[in-house]
Amino acid sequence: MEEVKCPYCREYVEINVDDHYEGTEECECPKCEKFFEVFAEAYISYSVSDKADCLNGGEHKWRQQIGSPDIHFKGKYLCNDCTATKTVESEIATKEEWDIYFGR
Ligand SMILES: [Zn+2]
Ligand SMILES: [Zn+2]
Secondary structure: OEEEEOOOOOOEEEEOOOOOOOEEEEEEOOOOOOEEEEEEEOOEOOOOOOOOHHHHOOOOOEEEOOOOOHHHHOOEEEEOOOOOEEEOHHHOOOHHHHHHHOOO
C-alpha cells in the first residue's frame, strides 16, 4: 500500500499496487473524484521529483553534459531540473578538433 498526493485537492490517496508494479496506474481521488495518473517504477518509491521551475515558465538550469569521449559532448547541455537537453552549435567540436582528438 502506497500513498500519493492528489494533484487536484492535495489529499493523500492510498493506491494498491504490488511491489513489482511498473508503469502508469490511473487512480481516482475519493475526495474530489478526479482522475490522475501515478507513475511507478519497480523498486523505486513513488517519489515526486523536485520542483522544476522550467516546466512552469522558468528558465532551464543548463549544465554541461558529461560523458566519454568528452569531445563528443562539447556544446551539449542538460537541464538540472528536467529532462531537457540542448546543443549549442557554435560550441560543438569541429572537424579539426576531432582530428586532433584522434591524433591525425
Ligand atoms: Zn483529490
Ligand atoms: Zn528544465
